[in-house]
Amino acid sequence: MIHFAVQNSWLIPLMPAIAFAIIVFFLRRTPQASAFFSISCISVSFLLSLGVVAGVLMDPAAVESSVTWFSMPGLTVEMGTLIDPISGMMVFVVSLIALLVQIYSVGYMENDPGYSIYFAYQSLFAMSMLGLVIANNFVQMFVFWELVGLCSYLLIGFWFYKISAREAAKKAFVTNRVGDYGFLLGILFLQIIFGTLNFTDLAQIIPTYANVGLLTVIALLVFTGPIGKSGQFPLHVWLPDAMEGPTPVSALIHAATMVVAGVYLIARAFFLFAAVPTALQVIAYVGGFTALFAATIAITQNDIKRILAYSTLSQLGYMVMALGVGGLTASMFHLMTHAFFKALLFLGAGSVIHALQGKQDIWEMGGLARKMPITTKTFIIGSLALAGIFPLAGFWSKDEILLAAQSNGFTGLYLIGSLVAFLTAFYMFRLVFVAFYGQAKPNNDPHESPAVMTTPLIILGLLSVVGGLVGMPWLSTNFGSYVYFGEAHHGYSLMIMVTSTVIALMGIYLAYLMYYKKTISASAIANRFKAIYTLLYxxxxxxxxxxxxxxxxxxxxxxxxxxxxxxxxxxxxxxxxxxxxxxxxxxRYLQTGQTQHYGMVLVAAVVVIILLLGLLDPSLGISAWGGGN
Amino acid sequence: MDFTLLVPEMFVAALACLLLILNLVAPRGERRGLVIFAVLGILAAIAVVAFNFDMFDGFLGRMYLVDAYASFFKILFLIAALLVCLTTMNYYKPLAGEGGEAYTIMLFATLGMMILVSAGELITLYVGLELMTISFYILTANLAGEDARSSEAGLKYLILGAISSAVMLYGFTLLYGVTGTTMIHEIAQFKEASPAFWLGVIFALSGFGFKIAAVPFHMWAPDIYEGAPTPVTIFLAVASKAAGFGVFVRFFLTAFPQHADHWIPVIAIMAAATMILGNLAAIPQQNIKRMLAYSSIAQAGYLLVGLVAASEAGVKSILFYAMIYVFATVGAFAVTIAFNNVSESDDIADYSGLARRSPLLAVTLLVCMLSMAGIPPLAGFAGKFYLFSAVIEQGFLWLAIIGLVMSMLSVYYYLSVVRVMYLGEVTDYSAIKLKGSMKLVLYVCMVLSIILGAYPGPLAELANIAARFMF
Structure with a gap:
């Protein structure tokens, strides 16, 4: 079974592709069947991805297989799969979150007129994303990269009768095109210079390539792809607006999976970035800046999904920064734990929005803790994990990032990271205290969501608690023993662990004072620093x-x-x-319809050709008949 | 003499005779139903040819060659014959002999083509050519009843075909007179070219040019394509043309490689003229069959580009393009048959709103025409890509540029049909019902036009194997 899954990993994206086709062509009138079929297919993919993970854990060596898609002199494009620890982790995370989100959607999208097509799009997305992560070359990656962009467009604009949804979908698509254009240029450069786009081949050629200047340009061009897709400054503007889509979509695409495609791309092509230190530095500072920039915006927002969206931007900045400072392990680890708790937070937010008939302003919520116990508990777990409180998932991965920044000599970025950790804890608990523990609003009648929605919350909650333990630095074989670039290394710093936890606790405490105890007046601070507040808001x-x-x-x-x-x-x-x-x-008038004309043309043509050949080529001697010598 | 080499040809001949007899005993009105025998027989023949695909042998020395190159074309003819038989069944106009005879004659034509592409010697070549052409004279005039255009087309084709055959035969005579041999590969050893030799080459060229309807030997094509019963038009446009190319390429590359510098420019000019004239003349056409006829002339121009390359890549691209051209053309013409059955019209204007009446017909015509225009990711794109890159490799950039410009231009007349189908006013809302066999043809052509474009690898590999036998 394990061997089968590793050898046939192309089946993983194929299953949702089948679901998409079957739903679109046959099941559009039967919503329940669509949901059932879609979930069944993604379940199979999930089981296969478990097999892949098991296979990778037993033998971390990369397994590659491919077929030629088309070839011509100088260009061979293949379609293939590359299974190694990084892609193994990704197929696991993507298929797991996709499965949970689809189950959740059964409840969330109930009675929506577009129920079937929603599941078709979900399947199409799962197919594209899984195809992206197992790609063994840049072309295939780019094809699926564009497909996930398309799915994102379709799902953001799923409620296309809302003008804001249409606008947001358009914005996401156009903004992403900007980044994709640079990415495509980078791919073309690679093909022209190295004559191959296969990851394994490139990883061997690139380190020996001498022209570092050109390589830097290529690396930065490729990096524009992640800037667009992973919402890095200055192409981050589409992601908050993308929250116009249904909330499960936000959880799946705009928090846990698609937006990390950019991060994954950098990790996959790390051989390219590692060869050019300048590009890595750019990546590190872009990531660090985005992390801080988005976190400062998040503290002033009032829409529950927008707070989470800016939080996502900030965390993506974290991951990109981690890659930039050379911490591939830390970045991938954070990608995984973030997928768990951010999907949890979004689905929790969806549960709240569902209960309040579409209200999204946190100030219109309040008192939800008593009415929605499961949602509240899991949401708090997610928030603690995001804030990085020991021993939840986020704690381990965030510390890895901070450690990587600090130990690789990026002290500035380390300080920024710590500041972001403070802000993160603050804005998350501002949200928790206002929405869940604030004054209950009289015209709200919240109720706990059905089991089909709360079960995924509970599963993700568990993963948010234990998901980080695989990366505990004290384990002899941990996450970093499989996912690394160059050499695996284990290390930890108690100092960083303690300080980051204290910083996060301070953030939570500040939020507690301001929004629960109200001993510090939030509006007073906002008035005092009106200019800054307005700028952030x-x-x-x-x-x-x-x-x-x-x-x-x-x-x-x-x-x-x-x-x-x-x-x-x-x-x-x-x-x-x-x-x-x-x-x-x-x-047309030459075509007279007269047979004698046609016959004449035929014979005349023969004569003309003889003359042509004779005149053009005197050496043939044909002109001799004309009376010449 | 190893007669087993001739099994496919003998099989097709026997099948044709069997159908002739069955046609006599079958009850009137049921005779088009004989198609089932034709279809099964052709499938078996395809299997026989495919089974011995990658072989190289000659019957009677090198008089009759059985190699992958010939096998590729034989499979192409048989596929075309298969699809044409299925469309004949769906052609509701009266055919002579209740339509059953059509299958027999089509199979004789197919046999002629198979002999043609295997011929390694001039007399054999000529016999194959005439077997094919005479069958087509009959088929073209096969529309019974008061439709005078079919008879007119048949007569025109007979007269013009006879002139061209005469010229070509004269050319063969001159070649024999100069070289003293009718074996094609022995002609190649004849290094000294005299004026008579060149006359022979040009006369032969004109004969092949007529068969593939290349400018300036194309005049017959629009009239005959329009007047002939549509299934015959398809067979003529697809199989007869491919057979012409099959023998043209083999003859010129085997017999005159040492004089290539002289004849290649002539063919390059023909290719350019064919692409330009075919595409330009297609633009003002109001009748879809006539438009497709000119488009098919243009396609011959693209195929000639592969011969200009005169390289392995060039031959490979001809083979590839000829095969995908089968599906695009059969698909497009099959739509006109289905449409004519309900509307009695071939006017493009009457296609208005077809997308509403039959989405399958509209989408098939769309895919097939865009494939002919060479729009990615359809098969025509891959085909043109191979053709043009092969010829650019040989230094004929100007020819590739003409080809690309003309392909762009062709999008205009193809899309004007699409515009009428999809955006035109719907005057008739009645749905068009299609029989299963018609749907099968449409689906096969449409799906293959897409698949062979998205994944051209396997077919390109087969074409590669076949092309290697030319060098």
């Missing part, structure tokens, strides 16, 4: 700046281009088209 006005740029620069350039198109290009094109059509009409 408005997300640094980045959206407004982009809008201004689009209105003035892009639209202006567009108007100029339109004028040129109208008066120059169209003139030429229309002229050409007219000429083409007319020449076609003239040619």
């Amino acid at each position: 408005n997300k640094y006005y980045i959206d407004e700046i982009y809008q201004w740029g689009i209105n003035h620069i892009v639209d202006g350039a567009g108007r100029v281009a339109y004028w040129i198109d109208l008066h120059v290009v169209d003139g030429v094109v229309n002229g050409l088209a007219k000429g083409t059509r007319q020449s076609g009409t003239i040619l």
Whole structure:
């Protein structure tokens, strides 16, 4: 079974692909059957991914298999699978979260008119994401990369009758295109220079390549892909808006799986980045900046999903920063634990929104703790895990990141990371105290969600508690023994563990004082630092700046281009088209329908060819018949 | 003499004779149902050819060659014959002899093609050619009743075909006179080229040019394609053309490689003229069969590009393109048959709103035409990609550019049909019902046009094996 799963890992993305096709073509009128079929298929994928994980744990050596997709001189493109500890962990996380989210959706999407097609999209997404993580080359990765982008677009705009959803879907798609364009350029460079896009081959060639300057350009181009997909500054603007989609979608795509594709790409192509220290530094600082930047915005937001969205941005920044400082193990570890608790938090938020008939403002909530015990407990577990409290999952992975930053000499980033840890604890518990323990609102009638929704919460809650233990630095064989770049190393620093926990506790305590005890007035602080508060509340006005740029620069350039198109290009094109059509009409008149004409043309053509050959090629001697010598 | 080499040919001949007899005993009105025998027999023949695909042997020395190159084409003809038989069954206009005879004659034509691509000697070649062509004269005029256009087309084809055959035969005579041999590979040893030799080459060229409907030997094609019963048009456009290419490529690459510098420019000019004229003349057409006829002339131009390359990659690309062209063309013409059955019309304007009346017909026509236009990821794209990259490798960049520009241009007339089908006003809402065999043809053509584009690897590999036998 284990051997079978490792050898046939292509089946993992195939199962949801089948589900997608079957639902779209046959099950659209039967919502229950769609959900059942979709969940069955992803369950099979999950079981196979368990087999893959087991196989990888027994033998961490990479297993690669591929078929040629198409080939021509100088370019061979293959479709294949590469199973190693990194992709093994990813298929496990992706199929697990996808399975839980689909089960949860059975309750959440109940009575939605688009129930069947929702599950079809979910399956399509699972197929694309799983195909992405097992890809053994850049082209395949890019194909699935674009497919997950498409699914994200479809699912953000799932309630397309809402203008805001349509706009958000469009924004996500367009913003991602910016990053994808750079990524594609990077891939083309790699193909041109190295003649292969296979990860294993490139990993051997690149370290021997001498032109570091060019390699840096390529690495930065490839990095623009993750900037877009993983919401790094300055292409982060789409992710908070993506919360217009159904909440399970936010949990699956915009928190736990798709957005980490960028992080995964960097890890997968780490051989490229490791060869160019400059690029790594850029990555580290972009990540660190994003982490801090998004965390500061999160402390002022009021929409429950937006707080979580900015938190996701911040945590993605963490992961990217970890990669930049050379901590591939730490980054992948955090990716995994984050998937557990962030999916938990989003699904918990969905449970709350479901109970309050769509309310998302935390100030309109309150008093949920008593009415929704399971949601509350699991949500608090998720928050503690995110804040990094011992011994929950986030504690282990966050410490790894901080340790990597500190021990590799990035003291500045270490301090930023610690500050982010403080802010994270603060905004999460601000949310918890206001929404769950605040004054109950009279016009709310919350009730606990059905078991189909709470069961995934409980499972994710358990994983958020124990999921980090696989990375305990005291274990002789832990997460880092499998997932690493270069050499595995175990290390820990009690100092960092203690300080980061204290910092997080301080954040929680501050939130407790401000939003539970109310001994410190939040509004007083907001008034005191009104300028900063307004700046943060408005997300640094980045959206407004982009809008201004689009209105003035892009639209202006567009108007100029339109004028040129109208008066120059169209003139030429229309002229050409007219000429083409007319020449076609003239040619038509040559076709008289008279057999004798046709016969004449036939014979004349032979004569013309003889003359042509004779005139062009005197050496053939044909002209001799014409009376020459 | 190893007669087992001729098993596929003997099998097809026997099948044709069997159908002829069955057609006499079958009750009137049921004779088109004989298709089942034809289909099963052809499937068996395909299996026989495919089983011996990768072999190289000659019957009577090198008079009759059985190699992968010939086998590739034989499979192509048989697939085309299979699909055409299925569409004939769905062709509701009256055919002479209740339609049953059509299968017999089609099989004789197929036999002619199979001989043609295996011929290693001029007389054999000519016999195969005439067996094919005479069968087509009959098939073209096969539409019974008052439809005068079918008879007119048959007569025109006979007259023009006879002229071209005469010229070609004259060319063969000259070649024999100069070289003293009719064996194609022995002609190649003849290094000294005299004027008479060149006349022979040009006459032969004109004969092959006529068969593949290349400019300036294309004049017959639009009239005959339009007038012939549509299944015959398909067979003519697909199989007869492929057979012409099969023998053209083998003859020129085997007999005159040492004179390539002289004849390749002539073919390059023909290719360019064919692509330009075929595509330009297709634009103003109002009748879909006529439009497809010109489009099929243009396709011959693309195929000629592969011969201009005169390399292994070039031959491979011809084989690949000829095969995918079968599916695109059969699919497109099959739609016109299905549409004509209910509307009695071939006018493009009448296709208005077809997407509503029959989504399957509309989408098949869309896929097949976009494949012919070479839009990725459809099969035509892969085919044109191989053709143009092969010819660029040999330094004919200008020819590839003409081909690309003309492909772009072809999108215009293909898409104008699509626009009518999908965006045109719906005047008739009645759904078009299709029989199972018709649906089968449509699905096969559409799906293969997509699959062979998305995953061209296996077919390209087969074409590669076959092409290797030319060098």
